[in-house]
Amino acid sequence: MDRREALRRAGLLLGGVLGAPTVAGVLAGCEASRVPDGSWAPQALTRGQADLVAAIAEHILPATDTPGARAAGVHRFIDAMVAVSYPPPERTRFLAGLAEVDARAARASGRPFLECAVEDQRVLLEALDREAFASPPDRPDGPAVLFFRTMKELTLVGYYTSEIGATRELHHVPVPGRYDGCVPLAQVGRTWAV
Template sequence: MKRREALQQAALMMGGILSAPTLAGAMGRITNMGPSIDVTAEQEALLAEVADVIIPTTSTPGAKAAGAEKFIVRVMRDCYPKADQEQFYAGLAKLDASSKTKFGKDFIGLDTAQKNEMVKQTMTDDKPFFMRMKELTTTGYFTSEIGATKALEYLPVPGQFNGCMPLKPGQKTWAL
């Protein structure tokens, strides 16, 4: 199986189809040859916090531990046109501004319940931003070493192919 097919199948398992730029970014391609937005350390830290709300640390490490924010920054820079980047980072700034308005603190300074509330609010207030953030977070997480080996079942050298194999109770799904 080729990596592209594996990523497409992973996207289907995650509940959707990867956009072409995200798929290109997951494969390490650079499709944006034009100008890009320079991301600040504060924006990257904010991305890490939002990603960690989407995939929090539980019995497995979360998106922040997997470095999903670095994946998001790279894919946005390398694969999305500047207009899409501006729209995405405007959505991120809007989330932070809404946090300040509602709770009097930056998103990073909120407690877990408040962060969850803000992300739920963003799901309805700015759905395009949230959907792109979710897509980039899940792709970055499940294609990272942590996501592929800790959150998914992983066999570095698989044996024979069994197309229909039942999972044991509590067993994780397989990494592709």
């Protein structure tokens, strides 16, 4: 079986839960390099777009008692996914959606998203979230709605496949011991990353 067939079957097996580019990136072992942001250069995004992606990802998964999306390098993961795994039409749609988020912020507050107050950013993203996930399936979606669905998916995959997400947010035992198939969640507290 070749790689293309394996990806197709994995997509069918997952039942469309994750987008094909996301599955391809995870299967390819796409991981952000461990370099400080100052020396990291985005591949598909401009520096400004990467900062915008980092800010949006941090709103989706903010730092709490565990580090947030920015600390996990989710913006780097997303840049690598868009550069390597997205075909040109999907890459163009992603970038158009990113620009539309900035345009919506400018229409609402007269400033680009990154220059808006944190509360204004949150309100805009909550509106996008409601639009993206509460819209009827027969309604055509604009670039910002499609972008936000993709952005949320990539943020979650990037975070929970990062070292921070897998070891600090989820339980992680590098060499697991005994298998106990029926354990109440209250007993273990969190789900496990293996």
